[in-house]
Amino acid sequence: MKRSILMSLAAVLILVLSGCTSSMSEYGLYTENGEMEPPTTVLDESVPLRNLVAGRPYTIDPEGDQIYANFPDADPPKLTDGKLLPVGTAYTSGHDYLIAIRRPGAVGVEAGIIFALGGMEKVSQVNVGTYAHHMSTYSFYYPDMIRISVSADGEDWTEVMQWRTPIARNEQENGSRWFKIPLPFPVEAAFVRLDFESLPGTSLFFLDEIEILGPNFNAPRDTETIDGELFGSDVPIAVDVLVAGGGTGGTSAAYQAARAGFTVLVIEPTHWIGGQITAQGVSCLDEHGYIEKSGGTRSYYAFREGVRNYYKDNFQLSSKGMNMSPFNPGGGVALAFEPRVGLEILYQMLNPYLEAGNLRIETRSAVVSVERDENNRISAAAVRHLDTGETFTVQPKIVIDATELGDIMPLAGIPYTSGMESFAETGEPSAPEAGNQEAVQGFTYTFALEYRPGENHVIPKPEGYEENKRYYSYRGYTMFTSDNQFGRPLWEYRRIIAADNFDDEAYPYDITIINWAANDYTGGNIIDAPPEKVEQYLNEAKQLSLGLVYWLQTEAPRDEGGYGYPELMLRPDVLGSEDGLSQFPYIRESRRLDALVKIHEEDIVVKYNPGTRARLWPDSVGIGMYYYVDIHASANTTLRPGSGQRVRPFQVPLRAMLTGNAPNFVAGAKNIGMTHISNGAYRLHPVEWNIGESAGALAAFALSHNIDPLQVGFDRQLQIRFQKYLVNNGIPVYWFNDVHPTDAWFEAVQFLGQMRIIDDEALAFNPNNRITESTASKWSENAGVTVTPKQGETRAEYAQRLYEEVVRVWRL
Numbered sequence: 161m162k163r164s165i166l167m168s169l170a171a172v173l174i175l176v177l178s179g180c181t182s183s184m185s186e187y188g189l190y191t192e193n194g195e196m197e198p199p200t201t202v203l204d205e206s207v208p209l210r211n212l213v214a215g216r217p218y219t220i221d222p223e224g225d226q227i228y229a230n231f232p233d234a235d236p237p238k239l240t241d242g243k244l245l246p247v248g249t250a251y252t253s254g255h256d257y258l259i260a261i262r263r264p265g266a267v268g269v270e271a272g273i274i275f276a277l278g279g280m281e282k283v284s285q286v287n288v289g290t291y292a293h294h295m296s297t298y299s300f301y302y303p304d305m306i307r308i309s310v311s312a313d314g315e316d317w318t319e320v321m322q323w324r325t326p327i328a329r330n331e332q333e334n335g336s337r338w339f340k341i342p343l344p345f346p347v348e349a350a351f352v353r354l355d356f357e358s359l360p361g362t363s364l365f366f367l368d369e370i371e372i373l374g375p376n377f378n379a380p381r382d383t384e385t386i387d388g389e390l391f392g393s394d395v396p397i398a399v400d401v402l403v404a405g406g407g408t409g410g411t412s413a414a415y416q417a418a419r420a421g422f423t424v425l426v427i428e429p430t431h432w433i434g435g436q437i438t439a440q441g442v443s444c445l446d447e448h449g450y451i452e453k454s455g456g457t458r459s460y461y462a463f464r465e466g467v468r469n470y471y472k473d474n475f476q477l478s479s480k481g482m483n484m485s486p487f488n489p490g491g492g493v494a495l496a497f498e499p500r501v502g503l504e505i506l507y508q509m510l511n512p513y514l515e516a517g518n519l520r521i522e523t524r525s526a527v528v529s530v531e532r533d534e535n536n537r538i539s540a541a542a543v544r545h546l547d548t549g550e551t552f553t554v555q556p557k558i559v560i561d562a563t564e565l566g567d568i569m570p571l572a573g574i575p576y577t578s579g580m581e582s583f584a585e586t587g588e589p590s591a592p593e594a595g596n597q598e599a600v601q602g603f604t605y606t607f608a609l610e611y612r613p614g615e616n617h618v619i620p621k622p623e624g625y626e627e628n629k630r631y632y633s634y635r636g637y638t639m640f641t642s643d644n645q646f647g648r649p650l651w652e653y654r655r656i657i658a659a660d661n662f663d664d665e666a667y668p669y670d671i672t673i674i675n676w677a678a679n680d681y682t683g684g685n686i687i688d689a690p691p692e693k694v695e696q697y698l699n700e701a702k703q704l705s706l707g708l709v710y711w712l713q714t715e716a717p718r719d720e721g722g723y724g725y726p727e728l729m730l731r732p733d734v735l736g737s738e739d740g741l742s743q744f745p746y747i748r749e750s751r752r753l754d755a756l757v758k759i760h761e762e763d764i765v766v767k768y769n770p771g772t773r774a775r776l777w778p779d780s781v782g783i784g785m786y787y788y789v790d791i792h793a794s795a796n797t798t799l800r801p802g803s804g805q806r807v808r809p810f811q812v813p814l815r816a817m818l819t820g821n822a823p824n825f826v827a828g829a830k831n832i833g834m835t836h837i838s839n840g841a842y843r844l845h846p847v848e849w850n851i852g853e854s855a856g857a858l859a860a861f862a863l864s865h866n867i868d869p870l871q872v873g874f875d876r877q878l879q880i881r882f883q884k885y886l887v888n889n890g891i892p893v894y895w896f897n898d899v900h901p902t903d904a905w906f907e908a909v910q911f912l913g914q915m916r917i918i919d920d921e922a923l924a925f926n927p928n929n930r931i932t933e934s935t936a937s938k939w940s941e942n943a944g945v946t947v948t949p950k951q952g953e954t955r956a957e958y959a960q961r962l963y964e965e966v967v968r969v970w971r972l
Contacts, residue, residue: 212283282348287372288354443502566750580599600685604701609709629715631708686698781882784846812850884972939962
């Protein structure tokens with residue numbers, strides 16, 4: 161860390177001495193395969209500035225100078241109280257000065273004032289308020305010169321510039337004067353030193369105020385809005401973030417970037433945002449056994465609670481439903497609900513930003529072309545309305561590809577992989593000898609059925625039914641009874657409404673979602689297929705699902721004997737479609753980014769990770785967990801390599817979301833850098849939500865610092881700051897199975913865990929247990945700080961105090 165900072169300061173000094181005023185930074189690179197040249201940083205002048213030393217104490221060098229101050233109780237006095245003196249303001253009394261520095265003998269006064277910023281900051285400007293006064297017997301003047309120096313450690317200093325008072329002594333009027341001294345360009349430092357010099361003839365000078373200014377990334381932003389009709393506009397629409405795809409990852413990405421105050425445009429092809437949660441009909445969430453306590457982001461938990469509260473607030477629950485804890489509308493193991501309710505909750509979460517105008521969602525739309533500039537950044541994209549054919553152009557600063565199939569990558573010429581890789585390509589133990597890019601997991605048109613005893617709702621026989629009938633089976637389950645090898649009925653597998661949880665006329669019968677191997681379509685791969693083939697495959701997939709409906713209604717074995725359940729009624733309204741099928745098929749496998757790193761089978765599978773967690777990534781930006789590698793049958797092959805292997809709790813590396821090919825591009829869904837095998841664990845609901853939300857947070861973080869997302873992937877210090885930003889926003893980066901994003905100690909424990917300061921092997925943190933002296937000593941040693949445990953202090957309480965000290969000492 162120190163080496164890269166000093167290199168940056170040296171580069172600054174060279175440029176200052178050469179008279180160059182353009183921005184330049186040197187970054188510590190973080191790659192696995194040698195060094196790469198990252199993009200440079202230019203400070204965005206629109207970012208508001210803040211006083212980095214407001215209220216901070218300071219030190220004086222040399223100590224021999226006499227210091228006077230009007231804050232006698234402060235030791236040393238706090239010179240910078242944040243007061244801003246207007247330029248040209250004059251004071252007629254010496255009572256307004258904050259500090260006086262005196263050296264007897266009128267031989268001139270020299271003094272160095274040193275400020276510790278509390279962390280590495282980009283310093284942009286120094287403001288000095290100083291006081292002049294003329295009397296018949298003696299006079300004092302503004303300092304004749306100020307030298308500004310910076311340091312990473314308070315010991316080794318680099319002079320940035322020298323500033324000379326522009327007003328001659330005989331022209332200095334009595335009173336205070338405010339001087340603004342902009343640096344040639346922003347300089348990163350943890351300490352700033354101001355050396356004041358008054359030439360001979362001076363024995364005293366007064367300082368009213370000193371401010372050291374740097375970008376205020378946390379200041380409330382003046383929220384810009386996306387106004388007017390977009391389609392048909394001849395004027396390009398400028399936005400901060402373009403989110404292509406409003407699925408699960410796209411929605412959470414938009415939520416995080418919009419709540420940070422940036423302008424966000426979401427382009428979604430279906431009528432509904434939410435992806436697998438809503439429009440794809442997989443509203444029985446694929447989660448894990450820890451999910452009620454840990455394993456999701458704060459906003460993901462807000463969504464889950466929003467769903468539960470929606471039913472509690474709008475419908476009368478039965479005594480069974482009221483006594484259920486936690487409440488689950490579907491009554492099964494996983495939280496299950498109607499897709500249309502999921503849509504309602506997502507919009508409740510996004511409405512504050514939609515109403516503020518900095519978030520805009522355009523459904524039934526798609527990005528159809530992309531332009532890149534000379535720096536390989538995505539500079540423009542054309543959007544087309546899928547119904548009207550109208551278009552408009554958007555000019556984004558950052559692009560998040562959260563489409564279901566990674567559609568921006570081929571449009572932008574960004575390298576990617578699809579299908580099944582060979583062993584030669586990935587080295588994964590389970591990978592086949594020969595790869596096959598057409599071997600993509602089957603996709604599924606889901607549908608909702610309501611069980612209405614005594615009624616007949618048989619649909620017309622679908623096209624291709626007789627041929628498809630060979631695929632239809634319970635696969636060892638029974639329809640309504642638990643008398644099978646699995647001990648549960650198929651009906652409850654993805655049931656979204658259990659009628660006995662309600663005492664309300666709105667829900668007289670059960671409703672379930674059918675997302676089953678029998679309607680997984682493997683007849684063709686729609687990735688990179690010609691449009692006519694895509695249309696053919698999608699239609700065949702629809703007929704396969706409608707055929708399953710018909711089979712269940714007419715030929716499926718009944719539990720009590722006989723065939724067919726005509727009382728099963730298709731519910732198009734639940735999915736917002738006309739044919740009763742999901743608006744878009746459930747996509748299990750997308751194009752996958754050829755990212756800075758790629759997640760492999762060995763990174764997550766139990767047999768290759770003997771500890772309690774999967775591989776620990778230093779640049780983790782999220783966590784995930786599924787019980788096993790879940791790979792469904794794929795098109796054009798009978799292979800399912802690696803499927804069924806048990807998985808450890810895993811992390812999401814930042815570099816899997818980034819490519820050196822496009823600095824302002826972020827993968828934000830099931831399209832990150834992973835293999836066909838590892839995709840089987842990373843594609844599930846809470847993981848895609850986490851990936852998307854971290855992508856949105858990355859966009860906000862990068863925009864705040866006026867850098868491209870790629871730069872965070874290269875720079876370890878930026879990564880650490882970004883990880884702190886993530887945990888502060890309720891996004892976990894490290895696995896503990898008993899630390900919830902709403903816990904007061906969440907940020908501290910998450911950060912300390914990711915930094916391996918808390919390096920306990922156990923998956924449980926046990927926050928309420930007492931901290932032992934040996935454990936506290938070990939954590940302190942790992943952190944490089946000393947924090948003594950207090951009597952009776954819990955692990956969570958101690959972790960919080962340790963975190964605060966780490967933030968201070970590490971200058972975060």
